[in-house]
Amino acid sequence: MIDWLIFIPACLALNLAFGPNNLLSMTHGAKSGIVFAQKAAFGRLFVFVPMIAISALGLGVILTTSAVVFNVVKVIGAIYLIWLGISLWRSSNKVDAAGLSATEISLKEAFKTEGLVASSNPKAILIFAAFFPQFVSMDAYWLSYLMLGGAFIMLEAVAIFTYAALGRFAASFAQNKLPSFQRVSGGTMCVFGLLLLVSPQPTRG
Structure with missing residues (x-):
């Protein structure tokens, strides 16, 4: 049986932790509004779903046992985040007082960026591979993993709204x-x- 009283607050803390994707939600919320940020964040949710499935299959252990695989994914992810950061910095001079830019990001581009940031961080799948098993019921393994995954996605939506609202509030x-x-x-x-x-x-505890 899943211990929801422990899982929900612990998972929400992970969802609300300040990281690249939540920073994107805040930035999108500030520039284009809460609804835009929430739509764009579906890009990360669509990536998290297969990540949860992969961890359920036990493939997440590859990242913790193979230094080569982990380091390759890590370097690619780091380079992408740095490139994205430089792009955000360089585009700052195009932002006008109304929060719009001459080259305002489209929803399609924002959606893709959210997905790429989520998939380029090897630690994302490790959350599912190391955190979820602590709450899985072995008597109903797949059902409990499905329930935990669904709860994670819903709590992630709460985090997305929170950061988008913070960004919009600050911009207003x-x-x-x-x-x-x-x-x-x-x-x-x-x-x-x-x-x-x-x-x-990381290593699996």
Whole structure:
């Protein structure tokens, strides 16, 4: 039986942790609104679903046992985050006082970026591979994994709304500061990339 009283707050804490995808939701919320950010974030949710399935099949162990595979995924993910951060920084001078830019990102592009950021971080699947098994009922393995995955996706939606609303709230009170916000977002994304680059290979507890 799943211990929901422990799983839900622990999982929500993971969902709300400040990271690249939540930073994107905040940035999209600030520039294009909460609804836009929520639609774009479906890109990450569509990536998380197969990740949960892969971890249920036990393939997540590959990332913790193979240093080569983990490091390849890690380097690719770090390079992408740094490139994205630089792009956000460089586009900050195109953001006007109304929060729009001459080259405003389309929903399709934002959706793709969310998905790429989610899939380029090897630690995402490790959350499912190391965290979920602690709550899985072996008497109903697949059903419990399905229930845990569904709960994770719903809590992730809560995190998406929270960060999008924070971004929009901040922008509504400081629209003239959006270029600075964009530069901070870009710089923070680069920091995430560097931290990922130097992070050690996790192990399953």
